[in-house]
Amino acid sequence: MQNKYFSFELLKEDKKTHARAGIFHTPHGDIETPIFMPVGTNSAVKMLTKHHLEETKAQIILSNSYHLFLRPGHKLIKEFGGLHKWMNWDKPILTDSGGFQVFSLAHLNNIKEDGVKFKEPKTGDEYYINPEISMEIQQDLAPDIAMAFDQCAPYPCSYEDSVKAMERTHRWLERCFKAHTKENQALFPIVQGAFYDDLRKESANVISSYDAIGYAIGGVSVGEPIELKNHLVELTAPLLPDNKPRYLMGVGTPIDLLNGVKFGVDMFDCVLPTRNARHGSFFTYQGKKNIKNKQFESDSSPLDEQCDCYACKNHSKAYIRHLYRMGEANAQILLSIHNTRFLIKFIHDMRESILEDRFEEFYNKHRHI
Numbered sequence: 480m481q482n483k484y485f486s487f488e489l490l491k492e493d494k495k496t497h498a499r500a501g502i503f504h505t506p507h508g509d510i511e512t513p514i515f516m517p518v519g520t521n522s523a524v525k526m527l528t529k530h531h532l533e534e535t536k537a538q539i540i541l542s543n544s545y546h547l548f549l550r551p552g553h554k555l556i557k558e559f560g561g562l563h564k565w566m567n568w569d570k571p572i573l574t575d576s577g578g579f580q581v582f583s584l585a586h587l588n589n590i591k592e593d594g595v596k597f598k599e600p601k602t603g604d605e606y607y608i609n610p611e612i613s614m615e616i617q618q619d620l621a622p623d624i625a626m627a628f629d630q631c632a633p634y635p636c637s638y639e640d641s642v643k644a645m646e647r648t649h650r651w652l653e654r655c656f657k658a659h660t661k662e663n664q665a666l667f668p669i670v671q672g673a674f675y676d677d678l679r680k681e682s683a684n685v686i687s688s689y690d691a692i693g694y695a696i697g698g699v700s701v702g703e704p705i706e707l708k709n710h711l712v713e714l715t716a717p718l719l720p721d722n723k724p725r726y727l728m729g730v731g732t733p734i735d736l737l738n739g740v741k742f743g744v745d746m747f748d749c750v751l752p753t754r755n756a757r758h759g760s761f762f763t764y765q766g767k768k769n770i771k772n773k774q775f776e777s778d779s780s781p782l783d784e785q786c787d788c789y790a791c792k793n794h795s796k797a798y799i800r801h802l803y804r805m806g807e808a809n810a811q812i813l814l815s816i817h818n819t820r821f822l823i824k825f826i827h828d829m830r831e832s833i834l835e836d837r838f839e840e841f842y843n844k845h846r847h848i
Contacts, residue, residue, distance in 0.1 A: 488501055493839070496839070498741050501745060503745070508570050517540050517541070517823075518748055525757070527816065531819075534789055534816070535816065539570060544576060545576075545608070609628070611654060614655055618664065624666075626667050626728075627668045629651060629669045630671065634674060634701050638675060645671045667693045671697055683718035686719075687720055694719045700729045712739055716743040719743075727744040730747055741842060751818075752822055761817055762783070762821040770800045775796040782817050799813050
């Protein structure tokens with residue numbers, strides 16, 4: 480499919496792995512891949528202003544259409560000119576379809592062939608979303624990339640139930656493509672198939688039959704062992720078209736990024752950077768640490784010596800620990816800035832290693848991070 484708004488340029492592939500570096504051209508700017516995308520569920524990345532995000536060098540961010548459908552409503556955001564103007568963010572945006580909330584709020588949902596009835600957790604009010612409504616919501620929100628409405632299977636899940644969820648996802652995908660009419664918005668199909676190799680292969684084959692602008696791997700990082708997650712990503716990613724971006728949904732620890740890139744993934748997102756920060760946890764090249772630990776009480780060094788974020792250039796571990804212990808919001812802000820920048824820089828450096836034919840060296844150096 481020729482689309483004047485989107486194209487994917489593959490610049491370099493590692494000779495020994497599936498790792499690759501490219502440029503994804505979108506209406507709101509180019510995205511250098513592989514890329515980590517911060518998550519702004521409610522149209523804001525928690526603890527970070529636009530200025531903070533720009534300092535982390537974020538190239539694209541996410542919002543969640545399910546939450547924005549509930550509050551403030553997609554019609555209101557449409558009146559403001561879409562998410563970009565609503566948020567005052569002029570770089571690319573991706574929206575999740577609400578399919579993951581079908582999974583995560585399963586106890587409040589009633590899934591039928593036509594769509595999903597659910598109760599809003601805070602108020603108990605009943606709502607309904609199906610593929611057509613999901614497409615309407617996302618086209619009103621007007622992100623650069625919209626996700627297909629899918630059904631994510633839980634872990635563990637029986638083979639029979641996994642087949643049902645996968646086949647429903649495929650039927651919903653057809654409805655999504657029929658309902659999606661916005662030429663300057665990409666629609667990404669999503670691989671499902673739970674934790675069964677044959678289903679993953681079947682789903683990858685089905686979604687690849689759609690000449691989409693990009694493709695996603697869903698249904699992982701839902702409680703399964705790390706080894707199983709890695710196996711499924713390694714199996715699935717190379718099955719997707721190699722001339723289109725591949726997006727692994729909801730995955731974002733440093734080792735997840737490292738392995739995902741090795742397996743051929745181009746795009747990642749996760750709430751972990753800011754969620755961890757709110758609990759005092761921060762990423763380093765020596766592994767994850769917690770600012771609450773007494774060992775940092777008089778530590779004059781930055782959160783990570785190799786990090787170039789605002790927090791690391793201006794403050795010590797001891798200072799940030801003091802702020803955290805005193806309940807100062809600045810502690811969570813500084814840790815959120817650091818964690819977000821750490822992952823963005825980490826994957827940028829990984830990209831450079833691919834372009835310079837030294838990805839294997841980079842991988843081996845950081846595989847125990």
